[in-house]
Amino acid sequence: MKYIFSFIIIVFMANNLNAQNKIAFEVSFSEPQTHYADVEMEISELKSAYIDLKMPVWTPGSYLIREFAKNVESFRAFNASGAELPAEKINKNTWRVSSGNTGRIKVRYRVYAFEISVRTSFVDESHAFLSPAGIFMYPDGQLNASSEVSIKPYKTWTKISTGLEKLASKANTFIASDFDILYDSPIEVGNQDVFEFDAEGARHEVAMYGGGNYDKEVLKRDMAKIVAEQTKTFGVNPNKRYVFIVHNFNSGGGGLEHLNSTVLGASRNSYNTEAGLLRFLGLVSHEYFHLWNVKRLRPIALGPFNYDQENYTSNLWIAEGFTAYYQDIYTKRAGLQSAEHYLMNLAGTISSVENQPGNRVDPVSQASFDAWIKQYRPNENSANSTISYYSKGALIGLIMDLEIINSTKTKAGLDEVMKAMYDEYYTKKGRGYTDAEFRSMLEKVSGKSFEDVYRDYVNGVKTIDYNKYFAYAGLTLIDDAAVGKDAYLGAVTALKDGKIVVTNVSRQSPAWNAGLNVNDEILSMDNYRINNVSDPRLSEVDKFISGKKTGDKVNITVNRDGLIRDIEVILVRNPNHKFRIASLPNPTEAQLAVRKRWLRL
Numbered sequence: 001m002k003y004i005f006s007f008i009i010i011v012f013m014a015n016n017l018n019a020q021n022k023i024a025f026e027v028s029f030s031e032p033q034t035h036y037a038d039v040e041m042e043i044s045e046l047k048s049a050y051i052d053l054k055m056p057v058w059t060p061g062s063y064l065i066r067e068f069a070k071n072v073e074s075f076r077a078f079n080a081s082g083a084e085l086p087a088e089k090i091n092k093n094t095w096r097v098s099s100g101n102t103g104r105i106k107v108r109y110r111v112y113a114f115e116i117s118v119r120t121s122f123v124d125e126s127h128a129f130l131s132p133a134g135i136f137m138y139p140d141g142q143l144n145a146s147s148e149v150s151i152k153p154y155k156t157w158t159k160i161s162t163g164l165e166k167l168a169s170k171a172n173t174f175i176a177s178d179f180d181i182l183y184d185s186p187i188e189v190g191n192q193d194v195f196e197f198d199a200e201g202a203r204h205e206v207a208m209y210g211g212g213n214y215d216k217e218v219l220k221r222d223m224a225k226i227v228a229e230q231t232k233t234f235g236v237n238p239n240k241r242y243v244f245i246v247h248n249f250n251s252g253g254g255g256l257e258h259l260n261s262t263v264l265g266a267s268r269n270s271y272n273t274e275a276g277l278l279r280f281l282g283l284v285s286h287e288y289f290h291l292w293n294v295k296r297l298r299p300i301a302l303g304p305f306n307y308d309q310e311n312y313t314s315n316l317w318i319a320e321g322f323t324a325y326y327q328d329i330y331t332k333r334a335g336l337q338s339a340e341h342y343l344m345n346l347a348g349t350i351s352s353v354e355n356q357p358g359n360r361v362d363p364v365s366q367a368s369f370d371a372w373i374k375q376y377r378p379n380e381n382s383a384n385s386t387i388s389y390y391s392k393g394a395l396i397g398l399i400m401d402l403e404i405i406n407s408t409k410t411k412a413g414l415d416e417v418m419k420a421m422y423d424e425y426y427t428k429k430g431r432g433y434t435d436a437e438f439r440s441m442l443e444k445v446s447g448k449s450f451e452d453v454y455r456d457y458v459n460g461v462k463t464i465d466y467n468k469y470f471a472y473a474g475l476t477l478i479d480d481a482a483v484g485k486d487a488y489l490g491a492v493t494a495l496k497d498g499k500i501v502v503t504n505v506s507r508q509s510p511a512w513n514a515g516l517n518v519n520d521e522i523l524s525m526d527n528y529r530i531n532n533v534s535d536p537r538l539s540e541v542d543k544f545i546s547g548k549k550t551g552d553k554v555n556i557t558v559n560r561d562g563l564i565r566d567i568e569v570i571l572v573r574n575p576n577h578k579f580r581i582a583s584l585p586n587p588t589e590a591q592l593a594v595r596k597r598w599l600r601l
């Protein structure tokens with residue numbers, strides 16, 4: 001009901017707004033050193049006595065309510081002749097302007113922008129990064145309206161980089177045919193270093209802020225290889241133009257995908273090492289793959305978006321997890337890392353997932369659904385209670401890929417499922433997919449039931465039978481820690497304010513069972529003083545435990561909120577795994593064929 005109702009309004013308003021210059025924004029920076037963006041919004045051909053203007057509460061791709069309205073101040077509205085109009089806030093992110101049937105209004109507000117991340121805005125005297133969902137308001141019910149965006153760079157700034165289409169007739173002005181496009185098009189303004197390359201029929205712009213020791217020619221060459229490999233899978237590159245906005249920091253990472261652009265965080269001086277370059281290219285690979293997986297092929301809840309609340313899906317293990325799986329697959333296919341290196345990293349992901357106690361509590365479909373309250377809001381118990389839909393989702397992608405390659409005798413793999421889903425739901429039907437539709441495509445392409453995979457690994461918490469899947473490719477997972485006899489406490493400590501403090505207690509460990517708490521200050525172990533020295537390789541606590549054996553009793557004296565307590569723990573064998581992937585001794589022709597197809601050897 002609600003959907004149909006709002007649809008009618010949208011159509012009406014969209015028609016109403018299709019004439020020229022209905023919504024026009026101008027963003028300027030009068031005092032960038034104070035971290036403000038000054039926004040002016042003009043709305044013409046208003047037909048009602050009031051209009052509600054809303055600031056989104058989240059930005060697509062980053063599943064957390066961020067309350068962008070908290071950064072808005074000095075909101076004022078004016079009529080065409082410049083007289084101030086009554087305006088009031090009616091809830092946390094909505095401003096109601098009484099337009100009095102004036103037909104055209106102008107609204108001004110300022111946005112404080114000082115949060116450095118790929119999903120939040122930042123302004124200082126060197127540049128402005130506008131994450132649009134936190135900058136531009138939309139008229140309630142009019143997400144389909146087009147808008148014109150003029151940027152007035154600060155006097156020392158010379159460049160604007162954005163995926164938005166340029167308006168030829170007006171300098172520094174762009175056009176967004178609806179708010180989904182506007183909110184999906186971040187804008188970088190400053191003196192960024194811009195270079196370009198062509199690949200797969202698309203012009204790619206790279207806008208580097210923050211300097212760095214990158215070699216442009218190397219990046220152009222390697223990034224083009226990733227673009228080519230990924231386009232090959234889908235047979236089509238959806239854009240004619242694509243923009244990489246890269247923020248280089250002392251130490252940075254993370255990215256956010258957009259319709260025809262992305263924002264990447266990078267470490268400015270790590271481009272010249274093999275590992276640093278591969279880390280950057282892995283991020284490029286991840287965000288670029290989102291062009292297809294998420295930005296177009298998507299779970300049904302992820303577009304069209306509701307910017308006013310959480311948008312729930314239990315499929316982030318596909319949207320993010322498969323993207324995490326493919327980011328490394330593509331750098332391997334593009335020849336940017338060896339098969340051995342790929343397998344070593346994959347084994348590391350398996351170790352980290354299997355060593356996380358939350359993996360035995362939280363099904364990955366549930367972790368997807370709860371992203372809004374868990375993934376971006378971790379606490380001291382997160383490792384015990386949740387699993388990342390990125391890493392676990394990547395491993396589900398892995399076993400599905402191997403299962404399909406094996407059952408089709410190498411005729412198909414997960415690639416063919418992704419392509420068929422893209423063709424069917426994005427290209428043909430123009431909508432997102434349901435959980436059942438994704439599973440049904442997996443089964444259609446592979447000719448196999450995935451009931452057990454969904455029951456045990458997607459919606460359940462059973463340990464993945466990795467060796468069943470690796471055996472298809474003549475490989476096996478070996479746990480090098482299985483023979484170890486290390487004693488284990490199960491607590492992580494850190495040096496905080498000159499004190500050795502517990503920061504994590506692992507579920508079912510001796511520390512957990514004996515009641516050692518996060519925030520306990522460790523004073524002594526068996527009456528030996530634990531010194532407050534910081535050693536990044538081995539903490540004082542770990543050093544003490546490493547001198548003990550399984551079954552030893554240890555008395556730990558702690559300070560808990562000013563009270564001294566003794567806690568007795570009995571050490572156990574270290575349960576953590578350290579996996580590697582090795583070839584089976586005599587792989588068959590069929591196994592080698594699966595391996596060859598999987599790793600494109």
Ligand SMILES: [Zn+2]
Nearest residue numbers: 286290320323
């Ligand atoms: Zn992602």
